[in-house]
Amino acid sequence: MNTKHLKKIDDIMKEMTDAGYAAGASTLILENGKEVYYGAAGFMDIANKKKVKRDTIFRLYSMTKPVTAAAVMCLAEDGLIDLNSPVGDYIPTFKSQKYRDAAGLHPVKRDAKIKDLLNMTAGLTYEGNKNDTELAVSALVVDAKKRLDKENEMTTMEFAERIGEIPLIFSPGESFNYSFGADVLGAVAEAVTGKKFGEYLNERFFKPMDMKDTGFFVQKKAHDRLTKVYRQVPGGLEEFTDNHLAINLAMEHAPAFESGGAGLATTLDDYAKFAKMLMNFGAYEGKQIMQEGTVRWFTAGELDKAPQEAFKNWDGLQGFTYGNLMRVMKHPGRAALFASEGEYGWDGWLGPYFTNDPAHKVTILHMLQRTDAGTTPYMRRIRNVVMSSIKE
Numbered sequence: 001m002n003t004k005h006l007k008k009i010d011d012i013m014k015e016m017t018d019a020g021y022a023a024g025a026s027t028l029i030l031e032n033g034k035e036v037y038y039g040a041a042g043f044m045d046i047a048n049k050k051k052v053k054r055d056t057i058f059r060l061y062s063m064t065k066p067v068t069a070a071a072v073m074c075l076a077e078d079g080l081i082d083l084n085s086p087v088g089d090y091i092p093t094f095k096s097q098k099y100r101d102a103a104g105l106h107p108v109k110r111d112a113k114i115k116d117l118l119n120m121t122a123g124l125t126y127e128g129n130k131n132d133t134e135l136a137v138s139a140l141v142v143d144a145k146k147r148l149d150k151e152n153e154m155t156t157m158e159f160a161e162r163i164g165e166i167p168l169i170f171s172p173g174e175s176f177n178y179s180f181g182a183d184v185l186g187a188v189a190e191a192v193t194g195k196k197f198g199e200y201l202n203e204r205f206f207k208p209m210d211m212k213d214t215g216f217f218v219q220k221k222a223h224d225r226l227t228k229v230y231r232q233v234p235g236g237l238e239e240f241t242d243n244h245l246a247i248n249l250a251m252e253h254a255p256a257f258e259s260g261g262a263g264l265a266t267t268l269d270d271y272a273k274f275a276k277m278l279m280n281f282g283a284y285e286g287k288q289i290m291q292e293g294t295v296r297w298f299t300a301g302e303l304d305k306a307p308q309e310a311f312k313n314w315d316g317l318q319g320f321t322y323g324n325l326m327r328v329m330k331h332p333g334r335a336a337l338f339a340s341e342g343e344y345g346w347d348g349w350l351g352p353y354f355t356n357d358p359a360h361k362v363t364i365l366h367m368l369q370r371t372d373a374g375t376t377p378y379m380r381r382i383r384n385v386v387m388s389s390i391k392e
Contacts, residue, residue, distance in 0.1 A: 001029075001362070002389040006037040009382050016378045017042030020236045022351065022370045023228070024052035025378075028268045029386055030363040033276050037386075038268075044227035044369075046237065054269065057213055057226045058367045059251070061244075061262040061348035065182045067201065067274060068260035069118055069325035070290065070298065072185050074204050077294040080192050083118070086111035087184065090191040091157075093164030094184075099123055100133055100167040112172040114188065117181040118324045121307050123168030124179035126245075136166045137180070144246035144257060153256035154246065156197055160187030176307035178314075182325055186260030197258045209273045209284050214266040216258045218251045226251060226265065229350060231371040240371050244349070262349070268367055271354065275363045279356050298324050299344045299358070316375060337380045338387035347375045355383070360390045 006029060013025045024042030028035065040052040075081040088095035088111055097112065098105045108123070116122035127141050128134030140162050144154040163180055170177070186197040193200050198216045206214050218226045229249060230237040243249050245262050255263070273284065278299065282290035290298075301323015303311055311322050319335035320327040326346050332339040345355035345364075351373030353366040364386050366379055 001031050001036055001391060003036050005389045006385065008385045009037060010039050010041070012378055012381050012385070013039060013041035016368075016376075021232070021376070021378065022368045022373070023230045023237055024056075025351075025366065025368040026052050026054075026056065026268055027367075027382060028272055028363075028365045030272060030276065030279075030365075032361045033279065044225075046228070046230070047239075052227070052367075053225075055213070055225055055267055056367070057218055057222060057265050057267055058352055058369055059227075059229070059247075059249075059348075059350055060264045060266055060271075060352050061247075061350050063271075063346055063348035063352045063354055064260065064262050064264040065325035066346050066354065067205065067264060068182045068185055068189075070274075070278070071189055071197075071201055071204060071260075072114070072118065073294050073298045073324070074290060075189060075192055077291050081114065081188070083115045084113055086113055087117060087122070087164070087188065088112075090188045091160050091164055091184065093161045097123075097164065097172075098167045099171045100131065100169065105167055106171075108168065109171040110173065112168075114185070116172045117185050117188070119301065119303060119307065119322065120176050120178055120181055120325075121173050121303070122179070122181050122184075123170045123172050123174075123177070124163060124181050124184070125169050125177055126179055131169065133167055133169050137163070140166070141246050145243050148243060148246070148248050148255075149253075155256045156183070156258050156260075157187045157190055159246070159257055160184045173304075174306060176303060176310040176322065180261055182261035183259050186258055189260075197260060198254070205274065205277075205289065208287055208289055209277060211266065211270040211273055214264060214270045216251075216263045216265075217248075217254050218265055220252075223252070225267075227369045229369045229371065237370075244371075268365055271352075272363065272365055275354060275356055275365065279358065279361060279363060299326070299328070299356070300342070301326065301328050301344075302330065316380075338384045340387065340390075347379075349374065351376055351379070353379050357387075357390075362386065362390060 026040035
């Protein structure tokens with residue numbers, strides 16, 4: 001890799017923070033598991049002039065999803081779960097579901113399966129106001145938020161059970177829709193293991209790989225390393241303090257609802273350990289965290305024809321398919337960015353971004369905390385610098 005060319009990432013992150021698009025950001029690039037670039041710019045706390053550092057802790061939001069999917073893969077490789085089994089086998093409210101269309105409510109044509117949750121084809125949704133289903137999900141999230149920091153906080157299982165009672169927006173398998181499916185998978189893992197979802201993640205991934213700064217809340221001794229969250233307003237940035245997706249933004253205590261879709265916080269180096277483990281087909285520093293065959297299947301997901309047509313509506317993901325809670329590049333020539341066939345990863349609401357490129361053994365990790373960020377134009381520019389630096 002042309003490491004000299006990677007220094008252009010410094011300029012992009014400086015431009016991003018100087019322009020007031022984000023308060024701060026950091027990026028880590030690995031090749032063959034070794035660091036070839038690290039850089040940071042801006043602040044984790046503007047008011048107190050605290051700069052982004054190597055050990056700054058970031059909220060992942062949807063970049064939690066690959067970790068949740070990997071946990072489900074481990075359940076499958078251990079023979080504890082069948083990915084083709086109905087979700088209702090683990091969460092009874094998913095039995096005899098109904099879906100809603102313009103003509104009204106109908107019984108589902110088939111039950112939602114675990115694989116549907118992994119591929120976002122279960123007919124579930126996030127909040128919104130476009131239809132009665134989105135409104136019902138919004139009401140559920142409002143209830144969960146009201147109970148945060150109370151003795152009756154909503155649990156992972158209660159959230160999933162109540163989602164299962166809400167009519168679907170299509171019969172399972174018929175389309176794609178980004179949704180709370182990963183959160184339901186967290187509850188499935190609890191039903192299978194008899195453990196809290198966070199406990200299972202800790203045993204399977206975080207402890208064996210020494211991901212000491214990763215979890216559903218931030219230890220008190222580490223709270224000074226948790227970055228502030230900002231949103232863009234006319235004239236610049238302001239601190240954002242609202243709770244989003246029923247997740248306590250302060251992350252000060254262990255939550256009852258451990259969101260498999262959005263709840264984890266971590267550092268750049270901790271997530272790099274997870275990424276390296278996947279790149280090494282499950283191996284990490286002499287430990288086989290996941291079996292090689294599991295990782296090969298896990299990272300090669302692909303949507304069926306009809307769901308893929310719905311996924312095509314997601315601007316910026318041209319050339320990608322979706323599977324196992326990650327984007328997977330199938331047609332680099334169709335992409336709006338430099339890309340490699342077989343690369344996989346995901347991003348998050350506040351802007352964290354992850355890609356593994358197995359063909360070239362390259363990992364891209366990027367962190368920031370700006371609301372409604374996802375994959376930013378700056379991140380696409382960073383990607384292009386990285387991918388153009390690869391030498392065959």
